[in-house]
Amino acid sequence: MPSLVDYAPIVGDSTIEELRGLGKRMAGQRVAMVNSTRVGGGVAEILDRMVPLLEELGLRVRWEVVEGSEPFYRVTKAFHNALHGKQEAIAPEMFQLFLDVGRQNAERLVLDDDIVFIHDPQPITLVEQRRPGQTSRWIWRCHVDVSRPHQGVWKFLQPFILKFDAAVYSSSAFAQQMPMEQVLIAPSIDPLSDKNRDLAPEEIDAILKRLGIPRDRPIITQVSRFDYLKDPLGVIEAFRRVRKSIKCRLVLAGGPASDDPEGEEVLNRAREAAKGNPDIHLLMLPPNSNIEINALQRTSAVVVQKSIREGFGLTVSEALWKARPVVASAVGGIPLQVKHRYSGLLVHSVEGAAYAIKQLLSNPDYAKRLGENGREHVRQNFLLTRHLRDYLLMFLTLGVAEEMVYLNGH
Protein backbone atom coordinates (compact mmCIF):
# COMPACT_ATOMS: atom_id res chain seq x y z
CA MET A 1 0.00 0.00 0.00
CA PRO A 2 1.51 3.38 -0.95
CA SER A 3 2.44 5.88 1.73
CA LEU A 4 2.11 9.65 1.53
CA VAL A 5 5.63 10.18 0.30
CA ASP A 6 4.86 8.06 -2.78
CA TYR A 7 2.42 10.76 -3.93
CA ALA A 8 5.02 13.56 -3.72
CA PRO A 9 6.35 13.12 -7.29
CA ILE A 10 2.78 13.60 -8.55
CA VAL A 11 1.40 16.37 -6.34
CA GLY A 12 4.60 17.98 -5.05
CA ASP A 13 6.43 17.95 -1.71
CA SER A 14 4.57 21.04 -0.51
CA THR A 15 1.19 19.29 -0.78
CA ILE A 16 2.44 16.40 1.34
CA GLU A 17 3.90 18.86 3.84
CA GLU A 18 0.53 20.62 4.08
CA LEU A 19 -1.24 17.31 4.66
CA ARG A 20 1.18 16.53 7.47
CA GLY A 21 0.53 19.99 8.94
CA LEU A 22 -3.22 19.37 8.96
CA GLY A 23 -2.74 15.81 10.22
CA LYS A 24 -0.73 17.00 13.25
CA ARG A 25 -3.70 19.03 14.36
CA MET A 26 -5.91 15.93 14.30
CA ALA A 27 -3.33 13.50 15.72
CA GLY A 28 -4.73 10.99 18.17
CA GLN A 29 -8.35 11.66 17.23
CA ARG A 30 -10.39 8.50 16.89
CA VAL A 31 -12.38 8.15 13.68
CA ALA A 32 -14.83 5.38 12.81
CA MET A 33 -15.54 4.89 9.11
CA VAL A 34 -18.67 2.82 8.55
CA ASN A 35 -19.96 1.56 5.22
CA SER A 36 -21.62 -1.55 3.82
CA THR A 37 -18.78 -3.47 2.21
CA ARG A 38 -15.04 -3.90 2.45
CA VAL A 39 -14.60 -4.91 -1.19
CA GLY A 40 -16.22 -3.81 -4.42
CA GLY A 41 -17.66 -0.45 -5.29
CA GLY A 42 -16.21 3.03 -5.28
CA VAL A 43 -16.68 3.72 -1.55
CA ALA A 44 -14.72 0.65 -0.46
CA GLU A 45 -12.07 1.40 -3.09
CA ILE A 46 -11.53 4.90 -1.65
CA LEU A 47 -11.64 3.81 2.02
CA ASP A 48 -9.15 1.06 1.32
CA ARG A 49 -6.60 3.75 0.37
CA MET A 50 -7.84 6.56 2.60
CA VAL A 51 -7.80 4.76 5.97
CA PRO A 52 -4.06 3.87 5.93
CA LEU A 53 -3.16 7.43 4.86
CA LEU A 54 -5.25 8.96 7.69
CA GLU A 55 -3.47 6.61 10.09
CA GLU A 56 -0.10 7.62 8.69
CA LEU A 57 -1.09 11.21 9.51
CA GLY A 58 -1.61 10.25 13.15
CA LEU A 59 -5.38 9.70 13.37
CA ARG A 60 -6.66 6.49 14.96
CA VAL A 61 -9.02 5.12 12.36
CA ARG A 62 -11.14 1.99 12.43
CA TRP A 63 -13.16 0.81 9.45
CA GLU A 64 -16.38 -0.99 10.31
CA VAL A 65 -18.82 -2.65 7.95
CA VAL A 66 -22.52 -3.26 8.58
CA GLU A 67 -23.68 -6.83 8.21
CA GLY A 68 -26.85 -7.73 6.39
CA SER A 69 -28.65 -10.56 4.70
CA GLU A 70 -29.39 -10.87 0.99
CA PRO A 71 -32.92 -9.37 1.39
CA PHE A 72 -31.39 -6.38 3.23
CA TYR A 73 -29.09 -5.67 0.29
CA ARG A 74 -32.02 -5.96 -2.11
CA VAL A 75 -33.74 -3.29 -0.05
CA THR A 76 -30.67 -1.04 0.01
CA LYS A 77 -30.24 -1.48 -3.76
CA ALA A 78 -33.85 -0.38 -4.24
CA PHE A 79 -33.20 2.59 -1.93
CA HIS A 80 -30.10 3.45 -3.93
CA ASN A 81 -32.02 3.47 -7.22
CA ALA A 82 -34.88 5.43 -5.64
CA LEU A 83 -32.50 8.09 -4.32
CA HIS A 84 -31.12 8.42 -7.86
CA GLY A 85 -34.70 9.30 -8.86
CA LYS A 86 -35.72 5.96 -10.33
CA GLN A 87 -39.32 4.90 -9.73
CA GLU A 88 -39.17 1.97 -7.32
CA ALA A 89 -41.98 0.18 -5.55
CA ILE A 90 -40.96 0.18 -1.89
CA ALA A 91 -43.22 -1.97 0.29
CA PRO A 92 -43.69 -1.16 4.02
CA GLU A 93 -41.96 -4.40 5.02
CA MET A 94 -38.85 -3.23 3.15
CA PHE A 95 -38.61 -0.19 5.42
CA GLN A 96 -39.13 -2.49 8.43
CA LEU A 97 -36.37 -4.87 7.32
CA PHE A 98 -34.04 -1.90 6.89
CA LEU A 99 -34.77 -0.78 10.48
CA ASP A 100 -34.44 -4.31 11.92
CA VAL A 101 -31.04 -4.92 10.32
CA GLY A 102 -29.94 -1.46 11.47
CA ARG A 103 -30.85 -2.35 15.09
CA GLN A 104 -28.95 -5.65 14.91
CA ASN A 105 -25.88 -3.80 13.70
CA ALA A 106 -26.25 -1.16 16.42
CA GLU A 107 -26.04 -3.90 19.07
CA ARG A 108 -22.77 -5.08 17.58
CA LEU A 109 -21.22 -1.71 16.75
CA VAL A 110 -20.69 0.74 19.59
CA LEU A 111 -19.63 4.01 18.05
CA ASP A 112 -18.16 6.40 20.60
CA ASP A 113 -15.22 7.66 18.54
CA ASP A 114 -14.40 11.38 18.26
CA ILE A 115 -15.73 11.33 14.70
CA VAL A 116 -18.23 8.83 13.37
CA PHE A 117 -18.30 8.90 9.59
CA ILE A 118 -21.23 7.03 8.08
CA HIS A 119 -21.13 6.33 4.34
CA ASP A 120 -24.37 6.15 2.34
CA PRO A 121 -27.80 5.01 3.53
CA GLN A 122 -27.05 1.38 4.50
CA PRO A 123 -25.59 2.16 7.99
CA ILE A 124 -27.55 5.39 8.51
CA THR A 125 -29.76 4.13 11.37
CA LEU A 126 -26.66 3.66 13.55
CA VAL A 127 -27.04 7.35 14.38
CA GLU A 128 -29.93 6.28 16.66
CA GLN A 129 -27.39 5.20 19.29
CA ARG A 130 -26.25 8.81 19.63
CA ARG A 131 -27.10 10.12 23.12
CA PRO A 132 -27.22 13.71 24.43
CA GLY A 133 -23.98 14.67 26.10
CA GLN A 134 -21.86 12.35 23.95
CA THR A 135 -18.89 14.17 22.48
CA SER A 136 -18.73 12.20 19.23
CA ARG A 137 -19.44 14.20 16.11
CA TRP A 138 -21.42 12.41 13.44
CA ILE A 139 -21.05 12.93 9.69
CA TRP A 140 -23.17 11.40 6.94
CA ARG A 141 -21.35 10.99 3.63
CA CYS A 142 -23.80 10.71 0.75
CA HIS A 143 -22.18 9.32 -2.41
CA VAL A 144 -25.47 9.27 -4.32
CA ASP A 145 -27.00 11.92 -6.59
CA VAL A 146 -29.99 12.91 -4.44
CA SER A 147 -30.94 15.98 -6.46
CA ARG A 148 -34.31 14.45 -7.41
CA PRO A 149 -34.87 11.61 -4.94
CA HIS A 150 -37.88 9.34 -4.66
CA GLN A 151 -39.83 11.22 -1.98
CA GLY A 152 -40.96 8.13 -0.06
CA VAL A 153 -37.41 6.93 0.55
CA TRP A 154 -36.06 10.43 1.15
CA LYS A 155 -38.73 11.20 3.76
CA PHE A 156 -38.00 7.89 5.46
CA LEU A 157 -34.27 8.68 5.66
CA GLN A 158 -34.57 12.35 6.54
CA PRO A 159 -35.19 11.99 10.30
CA PHE A 160 -31.95 9.99 10.51
CA ILE A 161 -30.01 12.47 8.38
CA LEU A 162 -31.14 15.34 10.61
CA LYS A 163 -29.50 13.67 13.62
CA PHE A 164 -26.04 14.15 12.08
CA ASP A 165 -23.85 17.21 12.63
CA ALA A 166 -23.02 17.45 8.94
CA ALA A 167 -23.86 15.90 5.61
CA VAL A 168 -21.30 15.59 2.82
CA TYR A 169 -22.25 15.59 -0.85
CA SER A 170 -20.16 15.24 -4.00
CA SER A 171 -21.73 18.16 -5.84
CA SER A 172 -23.67 21.30 -4.94
CA ALA A 173 -26.43 20.09 -7.27
CA PHE A 174 -27.09 17.17 -4.87
CA ALA A 175 -27.44 19.19 -1.67
CA GLN A 176 -30.89 19.71 -0.21
CA GLN A 177 -32.09 22.63 1.90
CA MET A 178 -31.44 21.35 5.42
CA PRO A 179 -30.60 23.03 8.71
CA MET A 180 -27.33 21.18 9.22
CA GLU A 181 -23.87 21.90 7.79
CA GLN A 182 -23.69 20.63 4.22
CA VAL A 183 -20.15 20.16 3.02
CA LEU A 184 -19.16 19.57 -0.60
CA ILE A 185 -16.37 17.10 -1.14
CA ALA A 186 -15.83 15.46 -4.50
CA PRO A 187 -14.61 11.87 -4.61
CA SER A 188 -11.22 11.09 -6.08
CA ILE A 189 -9.09 8.66 -8.00
CA ASP A 190 -5.85 7.13 -6.82
CA PRO A 191 -3.06 7.86 -9.32
CA LEU A 192 -1.03 4.94 -7.94
CA SER A 193 -3.73 2.28 -8.28
CA ASP A 194 -3.66 -0.31 -11.07
CA LYS A 195 -6.51 1.52 -12.76
CA ASN A 196 -4.57 4.75 -13.04
CA ARG A 197 -0.84 4.14 -12.73
CA ASP A 198 1.44 4.64 -15.72
CA LEU A 199 1.67 1.64 -18.04
CA ALA A 200 4.59 0.75 -20.29
CA PRO A 201 3.74 0.69 -24.03
CA GLU A 202 4.51 -3.04 -24.13
CA GLU A 203 2.01 -3.64 -21.32
CA ILE A 204 -0.68 -1.75 -23.22
CA ASP A 205 0.10 -3.63 -26.45
CA ALA A 206 -0.13 -6.99 -24.73
CA ILE A 207 -3.44 -6.17 -23.04
CA LEU A 208 -5.08 -4.83 -26.21
CA LYS A 209 -3.92 -7.92 -28.08
CA ARG A 210 -5.34 -10.17 -25.37
CA LEU A 211 -8.66 -8.31 -25.49
CA GLY A 212 -8.74 -8.67 -29.28
CA ILE A 213 -8.88 -4.95 -30.04
CA PRO A 214 -6.96 -4.04 -33.21
CA ARG A 215 -5.16 -0.70 -33.09
CA ASP A 216 -5.42 0.05 -36.79
CA ARG A 217 -7.90 2.92 -36.29
CA PRO A 218 -8.70 5.51 -33.64
CA ILE A 219 -10.54 3.92 -30.74
CA ILE A 220 -13.54 5.49 -29.01
CA THR A 221 -14.23 3.99 -25.60
CA GLN A 222 -16.89 4.06 -22.93
CA VAL A 223 -16.19 2.21 -19.69
CA SER A 224 -19.42 1.52 -17.80
CA ARG A 225 -21.60 -1.32 -16.67
CA PHE A 226 -24.42 -2.17 -19.09
CA ASP A 227 -27.16 -0.03 -17.61
CA TYR A 228 -29.76 2.21 -19.27
CA LEU A 229 -28.51 5.11 -17.18
CA LYS A 230 -25.10 4.81 -18.89
CA ASP A 231 -26.80 4.88 -22.32
CA PRO A 232 -24.66 2.33 -24.21
CA LEU A 233 -27.28 2.31 -27.00
CA GLY A 234 -26.88 6.06 -27.37
CA VAL A 235 -23.13 5.63 -27.60
CA ILE A 236 -23.54 3.03 -30.38
CA GLU A 237 -25.85 5.39 -32.26
CA ALA A 238 -23.39 8.29 -31.87
CA PHE A 239 -20.61 6.01 -33.13
CA ARG A 240 -22.63 5.05 -36.21
CA ARG A 241 -22.97 8.72 -37.07
CA VAL A 242 -19.24 9.31 -36.63
CA ARG A 243 -18.30 6.16 -38.54
CA LYS A 244 -20.08 7.46 -41.67
CA SER A 245 -17.25 9.90 -42.25
CA ILE A 246 -14.34 8.71 -40.07
CA LYS A 247 -12.91 5.22 -39.87
CA CYS A 248 -12.71 4.31 -36.20
CA ARG A 249 -13.60 1.64 -33.65
CA LEU A 250 -15.89 1.65 -30.64
CA VAL A 251 -15.17 -0.23 -27.43
CA LEU A 252 -17.89 -0.56 -24.80
CA ALA A 253 -16.26 -2.12 -21.77
CA GLY A 254 -18.33 -3.06 -18.75
CA GLY A 255 -18.99 -5.54 -16.02
CA PRO A 256 -21.68 -8.18 -16.03
CA ALA A 257 -23.98 -6.28 -13.57
CA SER A 258 -25.38 -9.57 -12.28
CA ASP A 259 -27.28 -7.87 -9.44
CA ASP A 260 -29.24 -5.77 -11.89
CA PRO A 261 -32.05 -7.59 -13.71
CA GLU A 262 -32.05 -4.86 -16.35
CA GLY A 263 -28.35 -5.35 -17.02
CA GLU A 264 -28.85 -8.48 -19.08
CA GLU A 265 -31.58 -6.82 -21.10
CA VAL A 266 -29.42 -3.77 -21.82
CA LEU A 267 -26.51 -5.96 -22.82
CA ASN A 268 -28.72 -7.96 -25.19
CA ARG A 269 -30.00 -4.78 -26.78
CA ALA A 270 -26.46 -3.47 -27.14
CA ARG A 271 -25.44 -6.79 -28.79
CA GLU A 272 -28.37 -6.44 -31.14
CA ALA A 273 -27.43 -2.87 -32.01
CA ALA A 274 -23.79 -3.83 -32.61
CA LYS A 275 -24.63 -6.94 -34.65
CA GLY A 276 -22.81 -7.21 -37.95
CA ASN A 277 -20.54 -4.26 -37.25
CA PRO A 278 -16.96 -5.49 -36.81
CA ASP A 279 -15.86 -2.05 -35.63
CA ILE A 280 -17.94 -2.27 -32.44
CA HIS A 281 -16.41 -4.28 -29.61
CA LEU A 282 -18.49 -5.18 -26.56
CA LEU A 283 -16.21 -6.31 -23.76
CA MET A 284 -17.57 -8.04 -20.69
CA LEU A 285 -14.75 -7.66 -18.23
CA PRO A 286 -14.64 -9.55 -14.94
CA PRO A 287 -14.59 -7.49 -11.70
CA ASN A 288 -11.17 -5.97 -10.87
CA SER A 289 -10.10 -5.71 -14.51
CA ASN A 290 -8.29 -2.55 -13.47
CA ILE A 291 -5.20 -2.82 -15.63
CA GLU A 292 -7.34 -3.70 -18.65
CA ILE A 293 -9.48 -0.59 -18.14
CA ASN A 294 -6.33 1.47 -17.64
CA ALA A 295 -4.89 0.19 -20.95
CA LEU A 296 -8.14 0.74 -22.85
CA GLN A 297 -8.44 4.32 -21.58
CA ARG A 298 -4.81 5.08 -22.38
CA THR A 299 -5.10 3.80 -25.91
CA SER A 300 -8.33 5.63 -26.77
CA ALA A 301 -8.46 8.58 -29.15
CA VAL A 302 -11.63 9.75 -27.38
CA VAL A 303 -13.21 8.56 -24.12
CA VAL A 304 -16.98 8.90 -23.90
CA GLN A 305 -19.24 8.96 -20.83
CA LYS A 306 -22.70 9.51 -22.21
CA SER A 307 -24.63 8.84 -19.00
CA ILE A 308 -28.25 9.87 -18.52
CA ARG A 309 -27.79 10.09 -14.72
CA GLU A 310 -24.54 9.85 -12.83
CA GLY A 311 -23.50 9.80 -9.16
CA PHE A 312 -20.19 11.40 -9.90
CA GLY A 313 -18.75 9.61 -12.91
CA LEU A 314 -15.16 9.06 -11.84
CA THR A 315 -14.43 7.27 -15.12
CA VAL A 316 -14.21 10.81 -16.51
CA SER A 317 -11.41 11.71 -14.09
CA GLU A 318 -9.73 8.39 -14.86
CA ALA A 319 -9.66 9.25 -18.57
CA LEU A 320 -8.61 12.85 -18.01
CA TRP A 321 -5.78 11.73 -15.73
CA LYS A 322 -4.47 9.80 -18.76
CA ALA A 323 -4.71 13.09 -20.73
CA ARG A 324 -7.43 11.66 -22.95
CA PRO A 325 -9.93 13.98 -24.65
CA VAL A 326 -13.36 13.33 -23.18
CA VAL A 327 -16.90 13.71 -24.49
CA ALA A 328 -19.36 13.44 -21.60
CA SER A 329 -22.94 14.25 -20.65
CA ALA A 330 -23.52 17.31 -18.51
CA VAL A 331 -25.07 15.30 -15.66
CA GLY A 332 -24.25 14.57 -12.00
CA GLY A 333 -20.68 15.38 -11.07
CA ILE A 334 -19.42 15.38 -14.66
CA PRO A 335 -19.57 19.19 -15.16
CA LEU A 336 -17.23 19.53 -12.16
CA GLN A 337 -14.69 17.38 -13.95
CA VAL A 338 -15.14 18.77 -17.45
CA LYS A 339 -15.17 22.51 -18.11
CA HIS A 340 -16.75 22.68 -21.54
CA ARG A 341 -14.19 23.47 -24.26
CA TYR A 342 -11.42 23.78 -21.67
CA SER A 343 -10.91 20.26 -20.37
CA GLY A 344 -13.30 18.28 -22.55
CA LEU A 345 -16.64 18.59 -24.32
CA LEU A 346 -20.01 18.40 -22.55
CA VAL A 347 -22.99 17.13 -24.52
CA HIS A 348 -26.74 16.67 -24.04
CA SER A 349 -27.76 14.30 -26.85
CA VAL A 350 -26.67 11.53 -29.20
CA GLU A 351 -26.32 14.10 -31.98
CA GLY A 352 -24.20 16.31 -29.74
CA ALA A 353 -21.99 13.39 -28.76
CA ALA A 354 -21.43 12.40 -32.42
CA TYR A 355 -20.58 15.98 -33.37
CA ALA A 356 -18.16 16.35 -30.45
CA ILE A 357 -16.41 13.04 -31.19
CA LYS A 358 -15.97 14.09 -34.83
CA GLN A 359 -14.55 17.44 -33.72
CA LEU A 360 -11.95 15.72 -31.58
CA LEU A 361 -10.99 13.04 -34.12
CA SER A 362 -10.60 15.69 -36.83
CA ASN A 363 -8.63 18.14 -34.69
CA PRO A 364 -5.95 16.16 -32.88
CA ASP A 365 -4.14 19.29 -31.63
CA TYR A 366 -7.32 20.61 -30.04
CA ALA A 367 -8.06 17.16 -28.61
CA LYS A 368 -4.55 16.97 -27.20
CA ARG A 369 -4.87 20.36 -25.51
CA LEU A 370 -8.19 19.42 -23.91
CA GLY A 371 -6.64 16.18 -22.65
CA GLU A 372 -3.60 17.94 -21.20
CA ASN A 373 -5.80 20.53 -19.51
CA GLY A 374 -7.94 17.71 -18.16
CA ARG A 375 -4.94 15.97 -16.63
CA GLU A 376 -3.93 19.14 -14.79
CA HIS A 377 -7.52 19.69 -13.68
CA VAL A 378 -7.56 16.20 -12.18
CA ARG A 379 -4.11 16.65 -10.62
CA GLN A 380 -5.34 19.73 -8.77
CA ASN A 381 -8.85 18.65 -7.90
CA PHE A 382 -9.64 14.95 -8.15
CA LEU A 383 -6.71 13.00 -6.72
CA LEU A 384 -6.81 11.13 -3.42
CA THR A 385 -4.53 13.68 -1.73
CA ARG A 386 -7.07 16.50 -2.27
CA HIS A 387 -9.80 14.23 -0.93
CA LEU A 388 -7.72 13.49 2.15
CA ARG A 389 -7.10 17.22 2.66
CA ASP A 390 -10.82 18.01 2.43
CA TYR A 391 -11.67 15.36 5.03
CA LEU A 392 -9.06 16.78 7.41
CA LEU A 393 -10.33 20.33 6.84
CA MET A 394 -13.87 19.21 7.55
CA PHE A 395 -12.86 17.41 10.75
CA LEU A 396 -10.96 20.49 11.91
CA THR A 397 -13.76 22.98 11.23
CA LEU A 398 -16.87 20.99 12.09
CA GLY A 399 -19.29 23.26 13.96
CA VAL A 400 -17.27 26.43 13.30
CA ALA A 401 -19.56 29.15 11.93
CA GLU A 402 -16.91 31.64 10.74
CA GLU A 403 -16.06 31.98 7.05
CA MET A 404 -12.37 32.42 7.89
CA VAL A 405 -10.59 30.02 10.23
CA TYR A 406 -7.00 30.42 11.42
CA LEU A 407 -5.26 27.27 12.56
CA ASN A 408 -2.61 27.97 15.20
CA GLY A 409 1.04 27.18 14.75
CA HIS A 410 2.01 23.61 15.57
Next chain:
Amino acid sequence: MTQPSALVEAKTPFRFYTSFVLQKATGLRAATLPQLVALLRKVPDGCIYYHTHYFLLTHHYLTPEPPNDFAYWVTGVLGEERLGELLAGIDIMEHSALQSLREALVGTIEDYLSSTPTATLRFASEGEEFFFVKSVRIVMPTSHEASTLVEFAEALSRVSIHSLYFHVFDARLRVGRPTNDFAIWLDEHLGLKDLAEHVANLDPYAHTLETLRSLVLSLVKQELDRQGTTHAKPG
Protein backbone atom coordinates in the same frame (compact mmCIF):
# COMPACT_ATOMS: atom_id res chain seq x y z
CA MET B 1 19.31 53.62 7.31
CA THR B 2 22.03 51.59 5.63
CA GLN B 3 21.78 50.58 1.98
CA PRO B 4 19.58 47.51 1.58
CA SER B 5 21.46 44.38 0.83
CA ALA B 6 20.57 40.75 0.38
CA LEU B 7 22.13 40.06 3.72
CA VAL B 8 20.05 42.61 5.60
CA GLU B 9 18.01 40.78 8.16
CA ALA B 10 14.43 41.86 8.66
CA LYS B 11 13.40 42.42 12.27
CA THR B 12 10.14 40.69 11.50
CA PRO B 13 10.71 37.63 9.36
CA PHE B 14 8.28 36.77 6.59
CA ARG B 15 6.21 33.81 7.71
CA PHE B 16 4.67 31.88 4.83
CA TYR B 17 1.10 30.84 5.41
CA THR B 18 -1.03 28.58 3.29
CA SER B 19 -4.76 28.57 2.84
CA PHE B 20 -7.42 26.11 1.84
CA VAL B 21 -11.06 26.34 0.95
CA LEU B 22 -13.69 23.99 2.28
CA GLN B 23 -16.84 24.20 0.18
CA LYS B 24 -20.27 24.31 1.74
CA ALA B 25 -23.62 24.04 0.01
CA THR B 26 -26.15 26.80 0.54
CA GLY B 27 -29.04 25.02 -1.16
CA LEU B 28 -29.60 28.25 -3.15
CA ARG B 29 -29.85 28.04 -6.93
CA ALA B 30 -30.75 30.37 -9.79
CA ALA B 31 -32.25 29.32 -13.11
CA THR B 32 -32.68 32.82 -14.57
CA LEU B 33 -30.82 36.14 -14.54
CA PRO B 34 -33.40 37.87 -12.28
CA GLN B 35 -33.02 35.00 -9.80
CA LEU B 36 -29.24 35.21 -10.06
CA VAL B 37 -29.17 38.90 -9.33
CA ALA B 38 -31.65 38.59 -6.44
CA LEU B 39 -29.53 35.91 -4.80
CA LEU B 40 -26.30 37.78 -5.50
CA ARG B 41 -27.62 40.59 -3.29
CA LYS B 42 -28.21 38.38 -0.28
CA VAL B 43 -25.78 35.44 -0.31
CA PRO B 44 -22.98 35.52 2.29
CA ASP B 45 -19.60 37.04 1.36
CA GLY B 46 -18.22 33.50 1.31
CA CYS B 47 -20.30 32.83 -1.82
CA ILE B 48 -18.99 35.90 -3.62
CA TYR B 49 -15.47 34.87 -2.68
CA TYR B 50 -15.99 31.30 -3.83
CA HIS B 51 -17.36 32.10 -7.27
CA THR B 52 -14.95 34.93 -8.07
CA HIS B 53 -11.74 33.76 -6.39
CA TYR B 54 -11.75 30.06 -5.76
CA PHE B 55 -12.33 29.23 -9.42
CA LEU B 56 -8.86 30.63 -10.04
CA LEU B 57 -7.27 28.11 -7.78
CA THR B 58 -9.13 25.22 -9.37
CA HIS B 59 -8.61 26.30 -12.97
CA HIS B 60 -5.55 28.54 -13.07
CA TYR B 61 -3.49 26.04 -15.08
CA LEU B 62 -6.01 25.67 -17.91
CA THR B 63 -5.11 27.25 -21.22
CA PRO B 64 -6.96 29.44 -21.94
CA GLU B 65 -8.06 30.18 -18.40
CA PRO B 66 -11.84 30.08 -18.01
CA PRO B 67 -13.63 33.19 -16.73
CA ASN B 68 -15.23 33.44 -13.28
CA ASP B 69 -18.14 31.13 -12.45
CA PHE B 70 -20.82 33.74 -13.18
CA ALA B 71 -19.43 34.54 -16.64
CA TYR B 72 -18.99 30.84 -17.43
CA TRP B 73 -22.60 30.04 -16.50
CA VAL B 74 -24.16 33.06 -18.21
CA THR B 75 -22.30 32.26 -21.44
CA GLY B 76 -22.31 28.48 -21.42
CA VAL B 77 -25.72 27.72 -19.95
CA LEU B 78 -27.88 30.79 -20.65
CA GLY B 79 -26.18 31.62 -23.95
CA GLU B 80 -25.92 35.34 -23.11
CA GLU B 81 -22.46 35.81 -24.54
CA ARG B 82 -22.35 39.60 -24.30
CA LEU B 83 -23.23 39.60 -20.61
CA GLY B 84 -20.73 36.76 -20.15
CA GLU B 85 -18.03 38.97 -21.62
CA LEU B 86 -19.02 41.87 -19.38
CA LEU B 87 -18.86 39.68 -16.28
CA ALA B 88 -15.56 38.13 -17.34
CA GLY B 89 -14.23 41.63 -17.89
CA ILE B 90 -14.79 42.73 -14.28
CA ASP B 91 -11.30 43.29 -12.93
CA ILE B 92 -11.32 41.35 -9.70
CA MET B 93 -8.01 42.94 -8.65
CA GLU B 94 -9.65 46.35 -8.63
CA HIS B 95 -11.84 45.30 -5.74
CA SER B 96 -10.20 45.11 -2.39
CA ALA B 97 -13.48 44.26 -0.65
CA LEU B 98 -16.01 41.57 -1.47
CA GLN B 99 -18.86 44.07 -1.04
CA SER B 100 -17.65 46.24 -3.92
CA LEU B 101 -17.18 43.16 -6.06
CA ARG B 102 -20.72 42.06 -5.24
CA GLU B 103 -22.02 45.50 -6.26
CA ALA B 104 -20.08 45.36 -9.53
CA LEU B 105 -21.59 41.97 -10.39
CA VAL B 106 -25.12 43.05 -9.48
CA GLY B 107 -24.75 46.38 -11.33
CA THR B 108 -23.42 44.71 -14.48
CA ILE B 109 -26.31 42.22 -14.63
CA GLU B 110 -28.97 44.82 -13.82
CA ASP B 111 -27.69 47.25 -16.46
CA TYR B 112 -27.68 44.46 -18.99
CA LEU B 113 -31.23 43.41 -18.12
CA SER B 114 -32.41 47.01 -18.51
CA SER B 115 -30.93 47.26 -21.97
CA THR B 116 -31.74 43.69 -23.05
CA PRO B 117 -35.11 42.77 -21.51
CA THR B 118 -35.37 39.53 -23.52
CA ALA B 119 -32.48 38.16 -21.46
CA THR B 120 -34.92 37.73 -18.55
CA LEU B 121 -36.58 34.97 -20.60
CA ARG B 122 -33.50 32.76 -20.67
CA PHE B 123 -33.52 29.90 -18.20
CA ALA B 124 -31.32 26.98 -17.29
CA SER B 125 -32.73 23.49 -17.53
CA GLU B 126 -32.99 21.30 -14.43
CA GLY B 127 -29.58 20.36 -13.10
CA GLU B 128 -27.81 23.20 -14.92
CA GLU B 129 -28.91 25.99 -12.58
CA PHE B 130 -26.34 28.19 -10.89
CA PHE B 131 -25.73 26.57 -7.51
CA PHE B 132 -24.37 28.95 -4.91
CA VAL B 133 -21.48 27.51 -2.96
CA LYS B 134 -20.04 29.13 0.15
CA SER B 135 -16.37 28.95 0.97
CA VAL B 136 -14.84 28.55 4.39
CA ARG B 137 -11.24 29.71 4.19
CA ILE B 138 -8.79 27.93 6.44
CA VAL B 139 -5.39 29.51 6.99
CA MET B 140 -2.41 27.61 8.39
CA PRO B 141 1.20 28.67 8.98
CA THR B 142 3.81 26.67 7.07
CA SER B 143 7.27 25.82 8.37
CA HIS B 144 8.82 28.31 5.91
CA GLU B 145 10.14 31.60 7.17
CA ALA B 146 12.54 34.17 5.69
CA SER B 147 14.56 36.96 7.27
CA THR B 148 16.73 37.86 4.27
CA LEU B 149 16.12 38.16 0.55
CA VAL B 150 18.10 34.98 -0.07
CA GLU B 151 15.98 33.06 2.42
CA PHE B 152 12.85 34.58 0.90
CA ALA B 153 13.78 33.25 -2.56
CA GLU B 154 14.59 29.85 -1.11
CA ALA B 155 11.26 29.57 0.72
CA LEU B 156 9.23 30.96 -2.17
CA SER B 157 10.56 28.24 -4.41
CA ARG B 158 9.37 25.58 -1.96
CA VAL B 159 5.91 26.62 -0.77
CA SER B 160 2.74 25.31 -2.40
CA ILE B 161 0.64 27.24 -4.88
CA HIS B 162 -1.96 27.55 -2.10
CA SER B 163 0.56 29.59 -0.15
CA LEU B 164 1.34 31.71 -3.18
CA TYR B 165 -2.37 32.22 -3.75
CA PHE B 166 -2.87 33.30 -0.14
CA HIS B 167 -0.08 35.89 -0.20
CA VAL B 168 -0.81 37.28 -3.68
CA PHE B 169 -4.55 36.97 -4.40
CA ASP B 170 -6.06 36.98 -0.92
CA ALA B 171 -3.78 39.71 0.38
CA ARG B 172 -5.66 42.70 -0.93
CA LEU B 173 -8.88 41.51 0.72
CA ARG B 174 -7.03 41.51 4.05
CA VAL B 175 -5.08 44.75 3.67
CA GLY B 176 -7.78 46.57 1.70
CA ARG B 177 -5.50 47.94 -1.02
CA PRO B 178 -4.12 46.66 -4.32
CA THR B 179 -0.89 45.09 -3.25
CA ASN B 180 0.28 41.76 -1.90
CA ASP B 181 2.02 40.40 1.20
CA PHE B 182 5.35 39.94 -0.55
CA ALA B 183 5.48 43.53 -1.77
CA ILE B 184 4.56 44.87 1.67
CA TRP B 185 7.29 42.90 3.43
CA LEU B 186 9.96 43.67 0.83
CA ASP B 187 9.16 47.35 1.18
CA GLU B 188 8.53 47.71 4.89
CA HIS B 189 10.98 45.19 6.29
CA LEU B 190 13.83 45.03 3.77
CA GLY B 191 13.50 48.57 2.42
CA LEU B 192 13.50 47.32 -1.19
CA LYS B 193 11.02 49.81 -2.59
CA ASP B 194 11.71 49.26 -6.29
CA LEU B 195 11.52 45.50 -6.01
CA ALA B 196 8.36 45.81 -3.91
CA GLU B 197 6.76 48.01 -6.53
CA HIS B 198 7.57 45.54 -9.31
CA VAL B 199 6.14 42.65 -7.29
CA ALA B 200 3.01 44.65 -6.41
CA ASN B 201 2.46 45.49 -10.07
CA LEU B 202 2.51 41.92 -11.37
CA ASP B 203 -0.91 41.06 -12.72
CA PRO B 204 -1.74 37.73 -11.11
CA TYR B 205 -4.67 37.21 -13.47
CA ALA B 206 -2.44 37.22 -16.51
CA HIS B 207 -0.37 34.22 -15.39
CA THR B 208 -0.71 30.76 -13.96
CA LEU B 209 0.36 30.53 -10.33
CA GLU B 210 3.54 28.67 -11.26
CA THR B 211 4.43 31.36 -13.80
CA LEU B 212 3.75 33.97 -11.15
CA ARG B 213 6.12 32.20 -8.79
CA SER B 214 8.81 32.19 -11.50
CA LEU B 215 8.26 35.89 -12.18
CA VAL B 216 8.62 36.88 -8.52
CA LEU B 217 11.69 34.66 -8.19
CA SER B 218 13.22 36.20 -11.28
CA LEU B 219 12.66 39.74 -9.95
CA VAL B 220 14.24 38.72 -6.64
CA LYS B 221 17.18 37.17 -8.48
CA GLN B 222 17.71 40.35 -10.49
CA GLU B 223 17.82 42.30 -7.24
CA LEU B 224 20.31 39.85 -5.76
CA ASP B 225 22.46 40.07 -8.91
CA ARG B 226 22.29 43.84 -8.76
CA GLN B 227 23.56 43.68 -5.21
CA GLY B 228 26.27 41.23 -6.23
CA THR B 229 25.09 38.50 -3.91
CA THR B 230 25.13 34.88 -4.93
CA HIS B 231 21.62 33.62 -5.15
CA ALA B 232 21.07 30.53 -3.09
CA LYS B 233 19.90 27.88 -5.47
CA PRO B 234 16.49 26.56 -4.54
CA GLY B 235 16.80 22.87 -3.78
